[in-house]
Amino acid sequence: MGAGHAHKLYLHGHSPVHALPPHCKLAAVFCFVLVVVSTPREAMWAFALYAVLLAAVARAGRVPYGHLLKRMLVEVPFVAFALLMPFVARGPYVEVQGMSLSSSGLWGAWNILAKGTLGVAASVLLASTTELRELLLGLQRLRLPPLLVQIASFMIRYGDVIADEMRRMRIARLSRGFSARGVRQWGVLAKSAGALFIRSYERGERVHLAMVSRGYTGTMPVIDDVNATRAQWTGAAALPLAALVVCLMGWAL
Amino acid sequence: MTGDSTSEHTRGGANGAASPSVPSPSAPGPSPAPHPPSLHVSGLAYAYPDGHQALFGVDLTVPRGERVALLGPNGAGKTTLVLHLNGILEAGAGSVTVAGLPVGPEHLAEIRRRVGIVFQDPDDQLFMPTVREDVAFGPATAGLRGAELASRVHDALARVGMEGHADRAPHHLSFGQRRRVAVATVLAMQPEILVLDEPSSNLDPASRRELADILQQLDVTVLMVTHDLPYALQLCPRSVVLSDGVIVADGSTQELLCDEGLLAAHRLELPFGFDPGSVRVPQR
Numbered sequence: 001m002g003a004g005h006a007h008k009l010y011l012h013g014h015s016p017v018h019a020l021p022p023h024c025k026l027a028a029v030f031c032f033v034l035v036v037v038s039t040p041r042e043a044m045w046a047f048a049l050y051a052v053l054l055a056a057v058a059r060a061g062r063v064p065y066g067h068l069l070k071r072m073l074v075e076v077p078f079v080a081f082a083l084l085m086p087f088v089a090r091g092p093y094v095e096v097q098g099m100s101l102s103s104s105g106l107w108g109a110w111n112i113l114a115k116g117t118l119g120v121a122a123s124v125l126l127a128s129t130t131e132l133r134e135l136l137l138g139l140q141r142l143r144l145p146p147l148l149v150q151i152a153s154f155m156i157r158y159g160d161v162i163a164d165e166m167r168r169m170r171i172a173r174l175s176r177g178f179s180a181r182g183v184r185q186w187g188v189l190a191k192s193a194g195a196l197f198i199r200s201y202e203r204g205e206r207v208h209l210a211m212v213s214r215g216y217t218g219t220m221p222v223i224d225d226v227n228a229t230r231a232q233w234t235g236a237a238a239l240p241l242a243a244l245v246v247c248l249m250g251w252a253l
Numbered sequence: 254m255t256g257d258s259t260s261e262h263t264r265g266g267a268n269g270a271a272s273p274s275v276p277s278p279s280a281p282g283p284s285p286a287p288h289p290p291s292l293h294v295s296g297l298a299y300a301y302p303d304g305h306q307a308l309f310g311v312d313l314t315v316p317r318g319e320r321v322a323l324l325g326p327n328g329a330g331k332t333t334l335v336l337h338l339n340g341i342l343e344a345g346a347g348s349v350t351v352a353g354l355p356v357g358p359e360h361l362a363e364i365r366r367r368v369g370i371v372f373q374d375p376d377d378q379l380f381m382p383t384v385r386e387d388v389a390f391g392p393a394t395a396g397l398r399g400a401e402l403a404s405r406v407h408d409a410l411a412r413v414g415m416e417g418h419a420d421r422a423p424h425h426l427s428f429g430q431r432r433r434v435a436v437a438t439v440l441a442m443q444p445e446i447l448v449l450d451e452p453s454s455n456l457d458p459a460s461r462r463e464l465a466d467i468l469q470q471l472d473v474t475v476l477m478v479t480h481d482l483p484y485a486l487q488l489c490p491r492s493v494v495l496s497d498g499v500i501v502a503d504g505s506t507q508e509l510l511c512d513e514g515l516l517a518a519h520r521l522e523l524p525f526g527f528d529p530g531s532v533r534v535p536q537r
Contacts, residue, residue, distance in 0.1 A: 133382050153382060160424045161376050206377040213339055213370045214391040214442065215362055221393030223386050223402070 009071060009127035016235065017061030017129045021228040022138030024236035029126045031240035033119045035247045041111040043250035047118065053242055054121050061129045071124040075116060082112040132156050137226045150220055154207075162200055169196065289353035290316045291446040291474035292338065296347030298498075299333060307333040309498040310347065315446065317352075320468075320475040322485035322506060325495035326520035331478045334495065335448055338476075339368040352445045366395055369439030370448045375431035379423035384415065384434050387423065391442040409441035410434070413467050429460025433467065446474040453481045482510055482523050486532060494519055507534055 017025075039046050058068055089105025096106075130138070136156070140149045169192050180189060208216075228236075292315040300306040307330040315321050325331050336342040337349055340356045349356040351367045372378045381387035388406045397405060410416040413433040423431055432452065439447060452468070453461050461484070468475065468488055479485055485492055486506050494502040494509065496519040502509055509515060510529035516522065523529065 136382070154380065157380055157382055157423070158376075203377065206372065206374065207380050209336075209341060210370075210372050210378045211380060211390075212341060213365055213368075213372075214438065215365045215394040216390075217362075217394075221390065223381075223389045223393045 009124070010131055011063055011067065011128045013062050013129070015060060015062045015129065017057060017063075017125075020129075020236050021141075021226050021232055022130050022134040023141040023226060024138075024228050024232055025126055025130055026135070026138045026142060028236040028239050029122045031237075032122050032243050035240055035243040036118045037115050039115075039247045039250045041107055041114070043253070044110075044114075046246050046250040047114040049246045050118050050243055051121075053239060053246075054118065054125065057125055057239055061125065063125060063128045067128065068121065068124055071128070072117065072120050075120045078116055079113060082109045082116070085109040085112070134226070137224055140222070141226050146220060158200075158203070158207075161203075162196070165199060166196055288317045289350070290314050291319075291352055292476065293350045294334075294337075294347070295349075297334070297337060297344055297349060298346040299337065299342060300345055301333075307498055308337075308345075311495070311498070311500055313493060313500060313503075315474055315476055317445075317474055318472070319491060320477065320489045322489035322492040323476055323478045323495055324480060324482065324485060324492050324509075324519075324521055326480065329495045329519075330498045331495055332450065335370060335450060335478060338446075338448055339365045339370060362395070366391070366442050367445040368448060369442055369444030369446070371432075371435050371439050371450060371452065373450045373454055375423070375428070375435040378435040378438060379431060382422060383419070384410070384421050384423060384426070385419040387434065388419075388438050388441045391438060395442070405441050405443075409437040412440055412471065413437045414463075427460070429456055429463060432456065432460070432464060436464075436467065440471070440473075444473065446476060447471065449475065449477045449479075451479055451481070452477060453479065453484045480521065482516075482521060482529070483527055483532075486510055486529055486534060490534070494521070496520075507532070 036047075036050055039050075055065070058065060085108045086101040086105035089102040089108060091102050091104040093100045094103045094106070095101075127135075133156075136149055136153050139152070140146070173188070173192065178185070178188060180186075292313065294311055294313040297308055297311040298306070299308040311330075311334060323331055323334070333342065337344055337356070338351070340358070340361050343358075344356075351364055354360060354364060354367070356364050379387045381390055385406055388409050389402055392402055392405050406419070407416060410419060413436050415430060415433050415437060418426065418430065418434070423434065426434065436447075436449075436452075449468075452464060456464065465484070465487055468477075475489070477485065477489055489506050491504065492502075492506040492509050493500050494515065501519065502512075502515055507529055510523065
């Protein structure tokens with residue numbers, strides 16, 4: 001399969017969501033998240049409607065719900081923090097199953113949980129239907145500072161190379177009878193990490209040399225550009241616009 | 254210097270400038286009278302900022318269309334010399350000219366277009382997310398866009414037999430394929446001279462032969478830095494030996510490789526059982 005960068009989040013497919021230009025999708029997700037976070041937390045039904053909207057997008061993009069839910073697990077460490085809030089926050093307390101919980105803490109936890117989950121779900125949908133390479137083109141198109149796009153691009157290009165190097169170092173350690181059992185072995189691991197850093201740094205210098213040799217003077221040439229038709233923009237705008245209607249209703253009702 | 258006994262190999266490169274094997278004159282810029290040599294290095298000396306002197310007056314002329322091997326043991330100054338060819342290092346003394354254009358800060362962009370260096374590790378050379386973008390990088394930096402850029406990329410990939418892999422990620426290619434793409438990234442800039450740093454390193458025999466076939470078909474001046482002596486014999490009719498920062502021998506590759514004293518004096522060794530005298534050298 002000659003499909004550029006197949007990465008773990010991306011689901012290969014040919015749905016209408018896959019076909020949208022990356023910058024439209026990026027803008028749509030960004031606006032959607034903005035709308036979601038500006039919704040009053042008391043309008044609980046609004047968040048349910050947002051979830052329905054995302055489910056519709058997932059369906060249009062042929063992203064299986066199981067895949068979506070599994071990828072959303074990345075949120076768990078943050079959720080753990082939200083779950084603590086009802087216990088540590090102050091204010092009027094309410095009785096829930098024999099526990100006295102702070103009501104403002106409960107609202108705070110709900111706020112983080114609902115908005116965070118919706119944001120993560122939207123990002124997972126974006127990543128499932130857009131290749132990494134395309135995302136970079138989209139960011140470039142949206143005029144993100146070129147330096148940031150370059151850094152992200154090099155991360156993608158060299159992530160595997162450095163992971164490979166790390167794997168080889170691990171095998172070399174194991175081959176010489178090393179096993180990381182306790183604190184005493186941490187020194188070896190730290191030195192490996194240091195060596196990996198220096199190797200990567202030196203590789204960076206060599207890559208820079210290769211770039212300079214081909215005429216690089218500080219700016220990346222724009223080799224590929226992405227364009228969107230009005231219809232595509234409209235298609236991408238459907239999600240944030242629908243969300244905006246829900247949000248306005250949330251404030252009005 | 255230890256290479257005195259071999260000075261009879263040294264030949265003046267200047268008369269080679271009128272070499273008949275001149276490719277079509279595609280190089281832009283004001284090139285005076287019949288083609289100046291692709292590369293002319295004279296009296297080049299260089300010491301690193303830490304005081305270590307790597308080059309002590311190197312003289313080398315490579316006429317247009319010739320393939321020359323630069324042989325030498327590790328630490329001879331080969332890489333230092335290569336980095337002078339496109340102005341990454343600035344000469345302490347002496348000069349380098351590429352097709353008549355002196356290497357210097359005033360026209361670095363043009364020099365870097367004319368001198369295509371293929372580095373040893375293709376992972377250093379291929380830094381863009383896809384093969385196509387990587388090959389496009391050089392010409393796009395020089396300002397090429399659109400259909401012209403696309404055709405340049407396609408041509409360069411076709412010359413190394415990789416046109417079917419344009420949208421692959423470099424990391425997903427085999428090592429031999431990556432090396433070939435690395436050559437294409439430089440060919441796309443239509444260089445005056447192709448400089449290859451250890452082109453055969455880490456290649457399996459099949460990839461090695463494929464690369465040799467490709468290099469043999471290219472109609473471009475080549476300077477090949479290597480200590481793979483059979484590869485030099487196969488690809489380059491002429492060789493120069495760089496040792497301790499000076500050129501100690503310059504002549505036909507076959508003659509140099511048959512000079513056991515020369516090889517021994519400069520830590521160059523032929524693979525076991527290889528007899529350079531018995532090989533029929535391909536004529537270009």
